[in-house]
Amino acid sequence: MSVAGAEPVLQVAIDSKWYRSRGAEPVEAVRNLAFGIAAGEIVCLIGPSGAGKTTTLRILLGLDTAFEGRVSGAEQAGIVFQEPRLLPWRSVEHNVRLGLPRVRRSRDLDALFARLGLTPWRSSYPKALSLGMQRRVALARALAAGPLVLVLDEPFVSLDDAAAAELRGLVVDTVDETGMSVLMVTHNVAEAIGIADRLLLVSRRPASLIADVALDRPRQARDRSWAETTRATLAARYPGIIAL
Ligand code: ADP
Numbered sequence: 001m002s003v004a005g006a007e008p009v010l011q012v013a014i015d016s017k018w019y020r021s022r023g024a025e026p027v028e029a030v031r032n033l034a035f036g037i038a039a040g041e042i043v044c045l046i047g048p049s050g051a052g053k054t055t056t057l058r059i060l061l062g063l064d065t066a067f068e069g070r071v072s073g074a075e076q077a078g079i080v081f082q083e084p085r086l087l088p089w090r091s092v093e094h095n096v097r098l099g100l101p102r103v104r105r106s107r108d109l110d111a112l113f114a115r116l117g118l119t120p121w122r123s124s125y126p127k128a129l130s131l132g133m134q135r136r137v138a139l140a141r142a143l144a145a146g147p148l149v150l151v152l153d154e155p156f157v158s159l160d161d162a163a164a165a166e167l168r169g170l171v172v173d174t175v176d177e178t179g180m181s182v183l184m185v186t187h188n189v190a191e192a193i194g195i196a197d198r199l200l201l202v203s204r205r206p207a208s209l210i211a212d213v214a215l216d217r218p219r220q221a222r223d224r225s226w227a228e229t230t231r232a233t234l235a236a237r238y239p240g241i242i243a244l
């Protein structure tokens, strides 16, 4: 779906972002971080803990406007935070519908629930679900409105490998089916190498762009040895960011 030279679906240029709170030293969280996401592209953002990655996502989603720079495309994005953030007193169905603008809240979501394996759980409450299933509900809520870009902040943390792989597969299938783009923050370099078209590597705080790495091999053609070679090459080149 991606067309060379096409307008990016999401674009951000953060010159600087400072947190200033009363009685505390100001903290510079982001500096000179600019990138765009093309249609149908999966981009993974990788960097040290505390670097400013979540701050960057909040800015590009328009949730934080106190920064120097520019953003465009935020209104087309759906978001999955690290925690599922579901309303415990609402059913799965209701939680997912909260992802829709009010006028479209009665829209037919049968296909979405089916695709995510949530059909049997529509009338359940979040506390009856495992963390993996709650993450699926959060994913369904983000997908309900048909976003052009899905933004994910470490969405598979604390899931076992099988549950994480299953959710990852759902995200990739959705990209293949819809031509949607994905921007995902992850600590899991192997996961990123498995699915991303591009890796954005950022420095420790303040987060600055260190490298924008294209992974040209088609996803279906990626095998273990290619992944290991890619990882070793990146680790040698960016030792502070990619562990060996
Ligand atoms: P990451 O997601 O890369 O781990 P964050 O974007 O959450 O990093 O945080 C970057 C830095 O900004 C950290 O030092 C964090 O403590 C600080 N920070 C985050 N949110 C706030 C806030 N609301 N007020 C002050 N400092 C904050």
Ligand code: MG
Residues within 6 Å of the ligand: 053, 054, 055, 153
């Ligand atoms: Mg974070």
